[in-house]
Amino acid sequence: KAGVTQTPRYLIKTRGQQVTLSCSPISGHRSVSWYQQTPGQGLQFLFEYFSETQRNKGNFPGRFSGRQFSNSRSEMNVSTLELGDSALYLCASSLATEPYEQYFGPGTRLTVT
Amino acid sequence: AQSVTQLGSHVSVSEGALVLLRCNYSSSVPPYLFWYVQYPNQGLQLLLKYTTGATLVKGINGFEAEFKKSETSFHLTKPSAHMSDAAEYFCAVSTAGGTSYGKLTFGQGTILTVHP
Numbered sequence: 001k002a003g004v005t006q007t008p009r010y011l012i013k014t015r016g017q018q019v020t021l022s023c024s025p026i027s028g029h030r031s032v033s034w035y036q037q038t039p040g041q042g043l044q045f046l047f048e049y050f051s052e053t054q055r056n057k058g059n060f061p062g063r064f065s066g067r068q069f070s071n072s073r074s075e076m077n078v079s080t081l082e083l084g085d086s087a088l089y090l091c092a093s094s095l096a097t098e099p100y101e102q103y104f105g106p107g108t109r110l111t112v113t
Numbered sequence: 114a115q116s117v118t119q120l121g122s123h124v125s126v127s128e129g130a131l132v133l134l135r136c137n138y139s140s141s142v143p144p145y146l147f148w149y150v151q152y153p154n155q156g157l158q159l160l161l162k163y164t165t166g167a168t169l170v171k172g173i174n175g176f177e178a179e180f181k182k183s184e185t186s187f188h189l190t191k192p193s194a195h196m197s198d199a200a201e202y203f204c205a206v207s208t209a210g211g212t213s214y215g216k217l218t219f220g221q222g223t224i225l226t227v228h229p
Contacts, residue, residue: 004156006156031214031215033215033217035217042219042220042221042222043203043217043219043222045215045216045217048215049215050214050215055215056213056214056215058216090156090157092157096214096215098164098209099145099162099164099207099209100145100207100209100215100217101147101159101162102159102215104149104156104157104158105156106155106156107155109154
């Protein structure tokens with residue numbers, strides 16, 4: 001089975017721009033979660049989507065948003081980029097049944113200049 | 114709410130020595146516990162998980178972990194370190210449903226260095 005894929009792998013943007021990241025989950029996985037990883041804050045949960053609905057959200061400003069499509073693929077969007085948004089953004093998919101183990105993609109490295 | 118504390122941000126061992134990475138969790142309900150490994154410029158790979166039942170769980174690459182409810186711990190061990198084990202390791206907790214949907218809470222990570 002193919003793993004979780006994320007595109008693009010690397011991205012450089014300028015402050016004030018917006019960006020869209022894409023995630024394709026493992027076939028059959030209907031839950032997609034997004035995380036931000038930074039050296040200072042570690043791994044932080046952004047949000048989770050299941051059946052095209054956001055079920056859970058972390059403590060991030062409204063500039064961070066996401067969506068999920070009927071084929072379970074997900075996108076996240078960050079508007080009005082700030083320098084502090086530079087991070088590795090990780091997507092994870094799961095079957096959405098207990099114990100909710102998640103499988104991660106390679107991540108998208110976003111650099112904001 | 115749940116939380117995870119990993120004791121020691123850096124652990125250094127010699128090749129062939131025992132690896133012990135410590136993890137303590139806090140959860141108001143029975144937790145699911147996970148260990149992940151991250152190699153440079155890569156995503157996280159699941160090493161092992163505890164759900165219910167046997168408290169000693171075995172994972173990939175010779176790693177195992179023991180769930181101790183009384184100590185709220187889930188330490189990761191490997192009898193003999195290999196150079197290829199050098200990476201960052203994360204302990205994570207989740208619980209069933211509710212506000213925990215799709216959310217793993219991670220520890221701060223432990224960087225394992227293996228010396229020849």
